[in-house]
Amino acid sequence: MYAQMVKSEATQEDPEMLAAFQARIDAGEKIEPKDWMPAGYRKTLIRQIGQHAHSEIVGQLPEGNWITRAPTLERKAILLAKVQDEAGHGLYLYCAAETLGVTRDEMTEMLLDGRMKYSSIFNYPTLTWADMGAVGWLVDGAAIMNQVPLQRTSFGPYSRAMIRVCKEESFHQRQGYAVMMKMAQGTPAQKAMAQNALNRLWFPSLMMFGPSDADSTHSVQSMAWKIKMNTNDELRQKFVDQTVPQAEYLGLTVPDETLNWNAEKGGYDFAEPDWDEFFEVITGNGPCNTERLAARNKAWDDGKWVRDGLLAHAQKRKMRKVAAE
């Protein structure tokens, strides 16, 4: 997911306070920034929301890669609007995280020097126009699976950010599917391009949910705190069940020979992604990790004089105003 492998922090606090806090969550109350919260809850949320925000920001890059090559004016406008939405999602999420006592600049520095992560999916390249369809369809589709339940998360600002984000994500997913449809019904070359995109992005999309966490103590704590609403496996299953019929409708083949409808469980059996590859990607060895981080670092470094200049101007104006009074 956009926040993968977020370890929840152990908390050593007054058991009575902890119990009262848990009771609020169990009663469905929202926790607001000024409320008391366990240190572990705060730390875990900063990690999770921060990682989610960073994913939105880095996620601009693989799609931004095709804005200047979009095939029509309309497609260019739609893609640009989508990538702009992702920047907006980053902004809402940074704001939500800031309520927990960490600044956007601090989080940005942690992204840039590798202390904080972003979703593994954005370390894969976008090689053809069909990838713009596949990313919207699969990546935004997978993101929605996770984010819809997170609208009910216990932390108020995060929940409200998710409500805003989800409205836009479902639009992205539909647009992506529309691009795929056009390609799948297009020329033989377009159809091949669409199949090629699915072949490359299917397993990385399944990885977005993270490895099985059925037995993870971190997950148990996060689920009790309602900052994680479902297990990774539940969400992955849901995603596969939703996506396979969509692929069939497009006339495309999911690149998994073991894929099979299991009537008994009422869902598909499917192959696990290569988890060794996943761990390589999150430790920095994905196909585009170097480029993605370099691009973000360059934007930040090259932009320093702009940020400094605007700040200096704002301060000068303030001084002039004071002097005039």
Next chain:
Amino acid sequence: MAAVDQAHLFTFLCRMGDNTLVLGHRVSEWCGHAPVLEEDIALANTALDLIGQTQMWLGLAAKVEGKDRTADDLAMLRDVWDFRNVLLVEQPNGDFGQTIMRQFLFDAWHLAMLTALTKSTNADVAAIAAKSVKEVQYHVERAGDTVIGLGDGTTESHQRMQKALDLLWPYVGEMFVPDPVDDAMAAAGIAPDLTDLRGDYDALVASVLAQATLKTPEGSFAHKGGKSGFQHSEHLGHLLTQMQWLQRAYPGASW
């Protein structure tokens, strides 16, 4: 009023649409690489407005031409010599200061032009101008504020903005030099006399540059060749290799 030569009208509409197309493309190159998240969002917004305006101008151009071409055909399937944008908008992004200075110098002209076009005798032109002028009003305010902020910021930001202004100033003149197409448009009341726009332009630019503590370059030399299509810069061809790649590589496909 004399019936206007449709070939001239077509050229005029291509000029409007190519300006917004090429500048919109340039601005969209920033996507994901801006100095701060708010600028990523604002630049994308500007690019989106410009692409939307392109669809309207080139759509009308195609209709006037009457050869069954679409706005996309005009954008994606013409070569360099058929483009009619001014040289200013095809200049590379450079650093953020150069991008913003280019934006401001164009926006100030664009606003004056669109304001006049809202009174066009051609109802289609007036309608497009009326829709666009509100967007461009915002662009010019935003670009102007940023020019002021960076010009009057740190020593480094001031120097960078002055350098950008010096570099781009020779591309300003082309926007105001009328040719037979402009004369025909003015005679038919479709578009203003370009020389009439210069007064407002100079006043706005002088005010912003003064607040930005920037010095207007001396000299009145002006590059030309973009809006006539006679001689674009080398930059435009490279821009087209990206923009037109899919349509050229897969002719006839629908996207």
